Amino acid sequence: MRANNILYDRHKAVLPNWAPVYYEEPISLVRAQGRRVWDQNDVEYLDMFGGILTTMTSYNDPHIVAAIQDQAAKMIHTSTLYLIESQIELAERIAEMSGIPNAKVFFVNSGSEANDAALMLATAYRRSNQVLAMRHSYHGRSFATVPVTGHSSWSPSSLSPFNVNYIHGSYRYRSPFGDLSDRDYVKACVDDLDNILQVATSGDVACLIAEPILGVGGFSHGPDGLFKDIKNRLDQEGILLISDEVQTGWGRTGDHFWGYQAHNIVPDIITFAKGVGNGLPLGGVIASADIMDCFKSLSISTFGGNPLVARGAMANLDVLIRDDLQGNAKARGGELKTGLQRLSEKYDYIGEVRGKGLALACEIVEDRKTKKPDQARTAKLLENAKSHGLLIGKGGFYGNVIRMAPPMSITKEEISEALDKLEKVFATV
Numbered sequence: 001m002r003a004n005n006i007l008y009d010r011h012k013a014v015l016p017n018w019a020p021v022y023y024e025e026p027i028s029l030v031r032a033q034g035r036r037v038w039d040q041n042d043v044e045y046l047d048m049f050g051g052i053l054t055t056m057t058s059y060n061d062p063h064i065v066a067a068i069q070d071q072a073a074k075m076i077h078t079s080t081l082y083l084i085e086s087q088i089e090l091a092e093r094i095a096e097m098s099g100i101p102n103a104k105v106f107f108v109n110s111g112s113e114a115n116d117a118a119l120m121l122a123t124a125y126r127r128s129n130q131v132l133a134m135r136h137s138y139h140g141r142s143f144a145t146v147p148v149t150g151h152s153s154w155s156p157s158s159l160s161p162f163n164v165n166y167i168h169g170s171y172r173y174r175s176p177f178g179d180l181s182d183r184d185y186v187k188a189c190v191d192d193l194d195n196i197l198q199v200a201t202s203g204d205v206a207c208l209i210a211e212p213i214l215g216v217g218g219f220s221h222g223p224d225g226l227f228k229d230i231k232n233r234l235d236q237e238g239i240l241l242i243s244d245e246v247q248t249g250w251g252r253t254g255d256h257f258w259g260y261q262a263h264n265i266v267p268d269i270i271t272f273a274k275g276v277g278n279g280l281p282l283g284g285v286i287a288s289a290d291i292m293d294c295f296k297s298l299s300i301s302t303f304g305g306n307p308l309v310a311r312g313a314m315a316n317l318d319v320l321i322r323d324d325l326q327g328n329a330k331a332r333g334g335e336l337k338t339g340l341q342r343l344s345e346k347y348d349y350i351g352e353v354r355g356k357g358l359a360l361a362c363e364i365v366e367d368r369k370t371k372k373p374d375q376a377r378t379a380k381l382l383e384n385a386k387s388h389g390l391l392i393g394k395g396g397f398y399g400n401v402i403r404m405a406p407p408m409s410i411t412k413e414e415i416s417e418a419l420d421k422l423e424k425v426f427a428t429v
């Protein structure tokens with residue numbers, strides 16, 4: 001028996017069944033460099049998923065490693081009871097980057113916690129527990145984020161601290177409005193929002209939480225400008241917009257630094273996590289001071305933005321900006337998308353190629369006419385990609401979307417290599 005199978009047995013014995021691992025024979029990744037990872041049997045893979053979009057710049061960047069090592073040797077943790085200069089500096093930088101005027105930042109450890117904090121702020125500020133969310137969304141695993149996740153496979157509980165209503169907009173491929181022009185689609189979604197506000201709420205809704213591009217939902221999104229029209233309607237009621245940038249932030253979409261910028265708006269609250277720490281556990285909420293300071297009681301996050309993660313995140317952002325990785329995401333993402341579109345001309349089972357920058361997906365169907373989700377073929381694609389030394393991700397409401405979101409430093413040669421491999425992978429299913 002190979003070492004990975006023994007490890008899998010041990011895994012199954014002590015870790016929960018509901019936290020899935022990829023592949024019939026799961027792999028254990030033990031070392032990495034740049035965009036490449038190696039498993040326990042020293043098999044090499046080109047990583048096109050970056051640990052779910054979390055290795056944002058690259059593995060083992062010397063500048064980031066040096067910052068972490070330096071801080072670890074000095075002091076890992078102090079708690080937020082004391083001033084932390086690196087945390088303050090990181091907050092200053094993120095507040096400045098956010099586009100929110102007079103912004104403040106609260107640091108936590110994950111995307112779920114960031115969205116929890118944002119929902120608590122919005123509901124406290126608006127003194128309402130009514131919340132809107134997008135169909136097909138994913139906002140986390142916690143008790144307050146599952147209720148705003150419009151994706152039943154990720155909803156282990158129906159309990160909720162909120163009264164939640166879901167609106168249309170982010171998933172167009174099977175939307176009842178999907179065949180409309182961009183303009184008519186946006187209008188239909190805003191009419192749907194308007195209708196929900198009238199028939200399903202008492203009017204004083206706290207917020208809408210939305211991903212500019214669905215992450216787990218399969219890199220689907222509405223037309224640019226959708227959230228402008230939605231926000232115009234929300235503003236009429238004083239409803240806050242929370243932009244969940246856990247997957248779309250930091251330039252990954254290529255055209256913009258934040259996903260919300262494609263809509264020519266500034267949200268009231270932004271949440272972030274994943275890529276900012278490049279693997280260090282860091283998330284956060286950004287809001288204007290009047291919203292951020294609205295709590296009447298105290299609240300802390302013990303680990304949130306501790307000296308180790310703050311130093312690591314700053315070094316990560318240094319690399320992101322120094323190497324113009326947003327520009328690279330646009331250029332390399334363009335090449336990857338063109339390659340995927342070429343493949344989709346060949347294979348009728350690729351229902352749609354979509355996404356932006358280095359967040360790209362193919363929805364896998366039996367054929368383009370019926371659009372019937374093909375989960376079996378999707379699983380096979382994932383397995384075959386692994387056999388060809390390529391790690392890709394999966395997602396979508398029906399589990400039939402393959403996703404690619406490599407570290408944003410991926411090179412032109414590596415994109416060609418990925419496409420060469422994908423060519424073979426798609427040919428075998």
Ligand SMILES: Cc1ncc(COP(=O)(O)O)c(C=O)c1O
Pocket residue numbers: 052109110111112113115138139140141211215216244245246247273274
């Ligand atoms: C858009 C979005 N929000 C929130 C989360 C939750 O983040 P975490 O798993 O760090 O709690 C995720 C995780 O995939 C996500 O994709």
